[in-house]
Amino acid sequence: MQKKTVLITGSTSGIGLAIARAFAQQGHNLVFNGLEMDGEQIAASVAEEYQIDYLFDPANMLHPAALRTLVEQAENRFGTVDILINNAGIQHVSPIETFPEEKWDAIIGINLTAAFHLTKAVWPAMKKQNFGRIINIASAHGLIASEFKSAYVAAKHGLIGLTKTAALEGATCGITVNAICPGYVKTPLVERQIVDQARSHQISEKDVIEKVILAKQALKQFIPTESIAAMCLFLASESAATLTGASLSIDGGWSAQ
Structure with a gap:
């Protein structure tokens, strides 16, 4: 794939950092984002390791003006952001009945509304160059609900809806939009x-992993961050030029049940 510019939110830890490393290994320009105190150092370290050009911006996903500035920078x-x-x-x-309203607002804002603002911000340049790839990291919870996660499930279902709508609007101007729906990944x-669940259920962390976290996944193992990163590389490639509007499960068989 020809060198592109890749903007990844939440890319200084967990899934986002694994994705960033995968694109850095391919030699692409990277725009890092994250709220970690050492985010700048993390981004610089990846850029130095793979000898790429980069930008770091700690834009808060709850602030639309900051997101627009992130894209402008x-x-x-x-x-352009490709x-x-x-x-x-x-x-x-x-x-x-006890879900804090401020938590609802933050989860919807960060997991869903921020994706809309960023999509809107990159859209004109992508449309002008007749090329763009937008990849939304949704969740198995974008397809299947679980109790006690009302805001997260709502946000991820909404993100898949946004993915489908943007895919239809981008189809005539070279923009593809897809969602990846991972099962449980051992992130922070x-x-x-x-x-938290070990404390609330008064059981061991090992039992939480086996009896709660991975209970619904046919493959009783966490999803590797590298698998999600590899899917992102594919969706960004020319090989996926006709793949759009899809919600791709990497969930260990969870959604097959």
């Missing part, structure tokens, strides 16, 4: 869930 630096990967996300687990977000 990327376009000023590299000319590939947008909406990956940033947060989670909160609670029954509906999931590791915190394991600790």
Whole structure:
């Protein structure tokens, strides 16, 4: 694949960092984003390792103006954003009757609304050059619900709806839009869930992993971040030029049940 500019939200840890490393290995320009205190150093380290050009911006996904500035800076630096990967996300687990309203707003804002704002921001340049790849990191919870995750399930279902709509609108101007729906990946977000659920259920973390986290996955193992990164590389490639509007499961057989 010819060198492109790739903007990945939440790319200084977890799934996003694995995706960033995969594109860096291919020699692409990278726009890193994340709220980690050492985010700039993480981005610089990846760029140095693979000898690529990069930009880091700690834009908060809840601030639309910051997201527009993020895209503007990327376009000023590299000319255009060719590939947008909406990956940033947060989670909160609670029954509906006690679900904090501020958590609902934050989860919808970061997991769904930010993807809309960024898609809107990169759209004109992608349309002008008649090329764009937008990849939304959704979740198995974008296809299947689980109790106590009302905001996350709603946001990820919504993200798949946004994916389909944008795919239809981009079909005539060289823009493809797809979603990846992973099962459980052992990211910092999931590791915190394991600790919280062990405390709330009063069971061991090992039992949480086996009896709660991976119970619905036919393959009783976490999804490797590298598998998601490899799917992103494929969706960004010319080989996937006619693949759009899809929700691709990498969930260990969860959604097959």
